[in-house]
Amino acid sequence: MERSKILQYCIDLFKNLPSVGPKTAERFVYFLLNNPKLLDELILVLSQVKEKITSCKYCNDFSETNPCHICSDEKRDRKLLCVVEKHADIYAIESSGYKGLYYILSPIISPLEGKMLKDVKIESLLTRIINVEKEMQPQEVIIALSFTTEGELTTNYIVEKLKEKIVNIKISRIAYGLPTGAEIEYADPKTLSFAIKNRISL
Ligand SMILES: [Zn+2]
CATH class of the missing domain: 3.40.1360.10 (Dna Topoisomerase Vi A Subunit; Chain: A, domain 2)
Structure with missing residues (x-):
């Protein structure tokens, strides 16, 4: 069975994370689909992380x-x-x-x-x-x-x-x-x- 292109893309992105293989990536994505509240919170916090977190000019943290x-x-x-x-x-x-x-x-x-x-x-x-x-x-x-x-x-x-x-x-x-x-x-x-x-x- 062919999977939705968006879903497959999402799974492929998760596979880029450290220690995450294809099976784990798939589990993560389906887990999020089954937990819409968590998915919403993740979307929100990830955009905040991107917007608000910077690298310190002195220490790089x-x-x-x-x-x-x-x-x-x-x-x-x-x-x-x-x-x-x-x-x-x-x-x-x-x-x-x-x-x-x-x-x-x-x-x-x-x-x-x-x-x-x-x-x-x-x-x-x-x-x-x-x-x-x-x-x-x-x-x-x-x-x-x-x-x-x-x-x-x-x-x-x-x-x-x-x-x-x-x-x-x-x-x-x-x-x-x-x-x-x-x-x-x-x-x-x-x-x-x-x-x-x-x-x-x-
Ligand atoms: Zn610093």
């Missing part, structure tokens, strides 16, 4: 305000800039009690996904460090990328570039207590807190 609530918080320690890969990492590090600022560097080097050195937006990171208002300039960059091959490759690259382009800045990396292969997103608050306090100068 998605936010309803620009700068985001973390970057605009004057009580935070603006001398510290923690480089992470994704929003979930900020969420994890926040739970450790860290009170500095963040910078999301995405993508990181990932040969398997075809992301190489040239894909790392190093210029944007350098701009965030050097060409910002004086009160936003960090004195220390803390690299908190995951302890995976991708994270290691990217960390080495960032350190090399920072040392080449910027003098008088401290560069460190969270380390202690996080095993090789560990993803920041899944680390517990205590381990992360310890890893940040005992960060290693590079």
Whole structure:
């Protein structure tokens, strides 16, 4: 039996989402058709997300305000800039009690996904460090990328570039207590807190 073209198109769009295969996509679409109230709410909230959520000019995180609530918080320690890969990492590090600022560097080097050195937006990171208002300039960059091959490759690259382009800045990396292969997103608050306090100068 041939399916409606619109329905098929909708299922095909769902298949683009991470971890969603054809069967799951189909289940999602039929579930929504059977739950019109949820469908209405999703349509509404997705249009609001598109309209109101922007990327923070300082940290790249998605936010309803620009700068985001973390970057605009004057009580935070603006001398510290923690480089992470994704929003979930900020969420994890926040739970450790860290009170500095963040910078999301995405993508990181990932040969398997075809992301190489040239894909790392190093210029944007350098701009965030050097060409910002004086009160936003960090004195220390803390690299908190995951302890995976991708994270290691990217960390080495960032350190090399920072040392080449910027003098008088401290560069460190969270380390202690996080095993090789560990993803920041899944680390517990205590381990992360310890890893940040005992960060290693590079
Ligand atoms: Zn921000």
